[in-house]
Amino acid sequence: MHFGEPIAERRLQALLRPGDGIDTVxxxxxxxxxxxxxxxxxxxxxxxxxxxxxxxxxxxxFYEGAREGAKGYPRFTDPTLRTEHDYAAYIRAATERSLAxxxxxxxxxxxxxxxxxxxYSSEAVWAGMQAMRDAGLATMLGVAPGPxxxxxxxxxxxxxxxxxxxxxxxxxxSPMEPWPGELVLEAATRHGVxxxxxxxxxxxxxxxxxxxxxxFGRQDHRAFRPDGWVEEGxxxxxxxxxxxISHDISMLQLACYWNLAHDPVACVAPTLLQEHGPxxxxxxxxxxxxxxxxxxxxxxxxxxxxxxxxxxxxxxxxLKGASSEHDGQARADRWAVSxxxxxxxxxxxxxxxxxxxxxx
Numbered sequence: 001m002h003f004g005e006p007i008a009e010r011r012l013q014a015l016l017r018p019g020d021g022i023d024t025v026x027x028x029x030x031x032x033x034x035x036x037x038x039x040x041x042x043x044x045x046x047x048x049x050x051x052x053x054x055x056x057x058x059x060x061x062f063y064e065g066a067r068e069g070a071k072g073y074p075r076f077t078d079p080t081l082r083t084e085h086d087y088a089a090y091i092r093a094a095t096e097r098s099l100a101x102x103x104x105x106x107x108x109x110x111x112x113x114x115x116x117x118x119x120y121s122s123e124a125v126w127a128g129m130q131a132m133r134d135a136g137l138a139t140m141l142g143v144a145p146g147p148x149x150x151x152x153x154x155x156x157x158x159x160x161x162x163x164x165x166x167x168x169x170x171x172x173x174s175p176m177e178p179w180p181g182e183l184v185l186e187a188a189t190r191h192g193v194x195x196x197x198x199x200x201x202x203x204x205x206x207x208x209x210x211x212x213x214x215x216f217g218r219q220d221h222r223a224f225r226p227d228g229w230v231e232e233g234x235x236x237x238x239x240x241x242x243x244x245i246s247h248d249i250s251m252l253q254l255a256c257y258w259n260l261a262h263d264p265v266a267c268v269a270p271t272l273l274q275e276h277g278p279x280x281x282x283x284x285x286x287x288x289x290x291x292x293x294x295x296x297x298x299x300x301x302x303x304x305x306x307x308x309x310x311x312x313x314x315x316x317x318x319l320k321g322a323s324s325e326h327d328g329q330a331r332a333d334r335w336a337v338s339x340x341x342x343x344x345x346x347x348x349x350x351x352x353x354x355x356x357x358x359x360x
Contacts, residue, residue: 002219004204004273007283009039015272015283016043018052021291026196026269028057028113028144029098030073037101049104055196056102057144058094059113075332077118077125084118088128095137109168110138114146116332117322120158130165142168144196148333150319152180152356153341156187156348163191173197173265175240175258175311176205176233180319182308183350188264197259201270205233206252207289209281217276239310247298252286254307256293261304268293315359324352 007015016039018025027040037056044052061081065074074081076090095110110132112119119125120143132138143158145151149172159166169188173181174197181197188195203222204210212231216223237251244254256268270290274283299307318325322337330336337345337352345352 002217003221003271004217005276005280007274011283013039013043015287016040018044018047020288022287023051024053024055024267026055026057027098027102028111029094029101030057030060030062030113033062033073034097034101037098041101041103044102044104053108054102054104055109055111056095056098056107056138057111057113058091058098059111059115059119059144061090061094063094063097071332075114075116075119077116077122078332084122084124087122087124088131091125091128091132092135092137095132099137106136107138109140109142111142111144111168111170113144114333115143115158117154117330117335119143120151120154121161126162126165133165140167141165142170142193142196144170145321146170146172148320149177149317150180150323150356151321152183152319153322153337153345153350153352155184155321157341157344159184159187159191159193160344163193166191166193168194168196168267170196170198170269172199173259173262174200174202174206174255175307176202176236176255177313178308178311179314179316180356182262183348183355185262185264187348193264194266195262195264196267196269197265198269199271200255200259200268201252201273202233202255203229204271204273204275205230205237206255206270207273207275207281207286208237208251209275209277209279210234211279214275214277236310240307243299243303243307249298250289252289253293254299256290257297257299258304258307260293260295261297261299261301314355315357318358319356322352323356325357 027036060073061076062073067073129141171181259265259268272283320333322341324337326334326336
């Protein structure tokens with residue numbers, strides 16, 4: 001993704017090795033078209049298999065699908081690649097290949113990565129996922145929407161349909177980005193689904209080494225965010241800082257504790273970034289800071305509510321997945337709100353036009 005500075009492979013391998021307070025590692029087969037799996041496997045070499053928790057993710061077909069520029073590889077459910085009769089075979093093959101690259105026999109958690117509408121709703125897809133657990137290739141199952149923000153109704157629908165199979169889901173959430181992730185918390189709680197919350201660092205701002213006017217690399221994905229996002233974020237960061245000072249914790253730790261204060265959230269996964277510039281902190285320092293987040297949570301309910309108020313971002317962007325703003329043919333990452341999803345929204349007191357739309 002070209003975030004920050006590239007780092008040497010040996011350094012990255014050391015950062016990925018479980019231990020020193022971090023014992024959960026996450027990989028996705030599509031990253032580097034399998035190279036991320038291989039690198040992680042080298043990081044895990046020599047460790048007892050029960051000493052860490054391994055999360056894998058499959059869903060993009062880089063074996064038979066052609067990369068579509070910035071859109072990446074197609075989902076395996078793309079009708080130009082296969083029909084539902086072949087979903088289970090693909091899931092089995094992708095899981096086995098990912099495990100072989102990592103060099104282990106099973107995932108502790110296997111996620112369906114960035115599904116399209118079919119992935120959220122297909123019995124055939126989730127029968128294929130269940131077969132991975134039945135075969136001992138995964139202990140637990142889950143879903144990881146993305147890569148952009150949204151998919152709110154789709155995730156709730158998936159949890160309602162397949163909650164008996166789903167142990168975990170991954171969402172975007174942070175004190176600077178509570179919307180729309182907070183809208184799925186009640187459904188996750190009610191169905192006993194635990195949440196991994198990613199990008200809690202909010203593009204690196206919570207690491208406290210990005211200043212106003214920070215020059216991102218030309219290919220750094222953060223450079224494509226709306227102008228002024230850093231400056232606006234920094235102003236909110238300063239309003240939040242007194243809470244971190246009062247608890248003697250860092251800003252990243254504050255963000256992690258805020259996420260973990262929400263009942264279904266049981267894991268935080270910020271992006272570890274090596275920024276450039278004279279004020280940049282080392283990525284090793286940031287990893288240690290993350291490792292120092294320990295329970296019980298230090299924040300009060302009142303503090304959690306106030307931090308969410310400061311970071312309120314409702315309506316700040318167009319969301320992916322089912323959207324009342326979508327018009328025309330469904331795409332792999334965006335589609336119209338069906339009548340079925342509209343009924344679901346009503347059951348969860350969500351108004352798609354009010355709660356899932358970009359402010360004008």
